[in-house]
Amino acid sequence: MCLAVPGRVLHTAEVDGVPMAEVDFGGVRKEVCLQYVPDAVSGEYVIVHVGFAIQRLDEISARATLADFERLGLLEEEFGDGLEAAAAQQSPKEGTDR
Amino acid sequence: MKYLDEFSDPRLAERLLDQIHASATRPAVMMEVCGGQTHSIIRHGIDQLLPDCVEMIHGPGCPVCVTPLEIIDRALAIAARPEVVFCSFGDMLRVPGSGRDLFSVKSAGGDVRVVYSPLDALGLARENPDREVVFFGIGFETTAPANAMTVHQAQRLGVRNFSLLVSHVLVPPAVAAVMESPDCRVQAFLAAGHVCSVMGTSQYPSLAEKYRVPIVVTGFEPLDILEGIRRVVLQLEEGRHEVENAYPRAVPASGNLPAMEMLRDVFEVTDRTWRGIGMIPDSGWRLAEKYAEFDAERRFDVAAIRTSESSLCRSGEVLQGLIKPHACQAFGKECTPRNPLGATMVSSEGACSAYYAYRRLELVDAK
Ligand code: SF4
Numbered sequence: 005m006c007l008a009v010p011g012r013v014l015h016t017a018e019v020d021g022v023p024m025a026e027v028d029f030g031g032v033r034k035e036v037c038l039q040y041v042p043d044a045v046s047g048e049y050v051i052v053h054v055g056f057a058i059q060r061l062d063e064i065s066a067r068a069t070l071a072d073f074e075r076l077g078l079l080e081e082e083f084g085d086g087l088e089a090a091a092a093q094q095s096p097k098e099g100t101d102r
Numbered sequence: 103m104k105y106l107d108e109f110s111d112p113r114l115a116e117r118l119l120d121q122i123h124a125s126a127t128r129p130a131v132m133m134e135v136c137g138g139q140t141h142s143i144i145r146h147g148i149d150q151l152l153p154d155c156v157e158m159i160h161g162p163g164c165p166v167c168v169t170p171l172e173i174i175d176r177a178l179a180i181a182a183r184p185e186v187v188f189c190s191f192g193d194m195l196r197v198p199g200s201g202r203d204l205f206s207v208k209s210a211g212g213d214v215r216v217v218y219s220p221l222d223a224l225g226l227a228r229e230n231p232d233r234e235v236v237f238f239g240i241g242f243e244t245t246a247p248a249n250a251m252t253v254h255q256a257q258r259l260g261v262r263n264f265s266l267l268v269s270h271v272l273v274p275p276a277v278a279a280v281m282e283s284p285d286c287r288v289q290a291f292l293a294a295g296h297v298c299s300v301m302g303t304s305q306y307p308s309l310a311e312k313y314r315v316p317i318v319v320t321g322f323e324p325l326d327i328l329e330g331i332r333r334v335v336l337q338l339e340e341g342r343h344e345v346e347n348a349y350p351r352a353v354p355a356s357g358n359l360p361a362m363e364m365l366r367d368v369f370e371v372t373d374r375t376w377r378g379i380g381m382i383p384d385s386g387w388r389l390a391e392k393y394a395e396f397d398a399e400r401r402f403d404v405a406a407i408r409t410s411e412s413s414l415c416r417s418g419e420v421l422q423g424l425i426k427p428h429a430c431q432a433f434g435k436e437c438t439p440r441n442p443l444g445a446t447m448v449s450s451e452g453a454c455s456a457y458y459a460y461r462r463l464e465l466v467d468a469k
Contacts (some may be wrong), residue, residue, distance in 0.1 A: 007138055007322075008244060008296040020259065022251075037221060039251050040361040051299060051352050054191070054241075055219025056248040058361065059299040059352050066108075066351035073114045073325060076121055 008053035010061045013046050109323030118328035126153045130338045136294035137164030137451025144456040146324045159423035165241040166193050166449035170375040173269045174199040176404040181207045189223035190238040192216040193449040200409045220252040227264035236398045239266040244296040247361040250368035253396050267398040274305045275385035281313040290334040292320040295349040302357025306345045314343045321349040378418030415444035427454040
């Protein structure tokens with residue numbers, strides 16, 4: 005139950021005085037309460053937990069984090085042990101399917 | 103799904119792992135607080151890919167697991183009443199109370215229902231004005247805003263046949279309790295990302311300073327967890343103990359202001375007993391006085407039900423990170439998800455259940 009997952013806001017409407025939205029989770033659609041992210045608009049991604057959006061997903065930060073991960077690897081290749089990197093690429097990393 | 107797939111890219115995971123291996127030269131014992139992270143770590147085998155000197159200790163952050171026995175017993179007493187529709191998240195159904203669980207109350211004719219959201223329970227109350235609808239409001243700071251809003255809405259709409267059985271728990275006091283334990287081996291924390299989505303990060307610098315531990319706010323996908331571990335390792339290697347946010351896409355430093363405002367309105371801080379751990383001062387929330395009429399414990403007069411744990415189950419030690427699940431003699435033998443002796447075997451976020459699902463064969467064979 006602790007899981008919170010990102011979904012895309014499809015459309016919004018007020019129900020009983022509360023902002024609600026229909027949110028798409030990779031094909032599964034659910035009614036979600038937008039009380040805590042009231043200015044979310046359709047097309048945006050929000051993080052949803054037990055039927056409530058608790059944050060919007062910040063796409064700029066998401067891209068920046070992924071870019072950082074990429075950069076970590078690039079620097080490693082630049083300064084790291086080239087042979088080791090090549091060997092690691094050739095054989096699937098030990099333990100990944102243990 | 104957007105930003106789920108990208109954050110489990112195996113190619114990037116290898117790069118992060120390489121970095122961790124290249125940096126770690128000394129022991130790094132860190133606790134992931136959140137049960138969702140425990141599940142992800144065991145499921146993806148992340149702990150087995152780390153250098154030998156880096157150890158993950160699984161923390162108490164599974165709300166199902168730490169809900170105290172006497173609250174479960176009170177839930178069972180309420181759920182068995184003929185006028186009650188008792189609503190809960192699904193993973194509470196099999197949590198053993200002193201004698202039985204919610205599932206067996208249902209089999210015996212109780213009206214126990216699983217809902218996705220507390221608002222669904224409020225909807226049931228409005229559709230069934232002649233029944234008493236009770237929602238089992240458990241969880242950490244991530245779940246509390248949903249329950250708070252539901253009670254607030256019940257009051258606003260005048261839904262008098264709805265009430266909440268509240269057992270909310272808070273992460274920062276649990277972090278302090280772990281560090282105060284005389285057996286504590288924890289040198290750093292991965293803080294629970296979605297708790298911080300709600301509460302922000304301002305509660306953690308004082309803890310990092312007081313206990314001299316790095317605290318890295320961490321997400322739930324494999325890359326998020328590896329990045330949290332990488333940052334902890336770097337801090338420990340450099341002798342730093344700071345709060346870092348490795349999950350900025352979902353965690354603004356200030357948290358969610360409207361949610362925090364609602365929480366302040368609906369709840370007040372209280373002492374809580376954590377199952378398997380014991381009482382932690384100021385570690386939970388209960389309904390504030392002005393919402394007292396929605397408090398199921400008062401409405402059904404069950405506050406007198408008191409019980410104490412009496413079993414061979416070692417989940418208390420598991421929850422405090424003192425032992426791994428397979429150190430328990432009952433693991434995989436008397437105790438399985440079908441027949442759980444302790445709450446940590448019930449929820450998929452419980453450490454015993456995660457080990458059972460993903461490690462059972464190798465562990466029981468090795469015993
Ligand atoms: S394996 Fe079962 S009995 Fe042992 S600590 Fe875990 S929940 Fe308790």
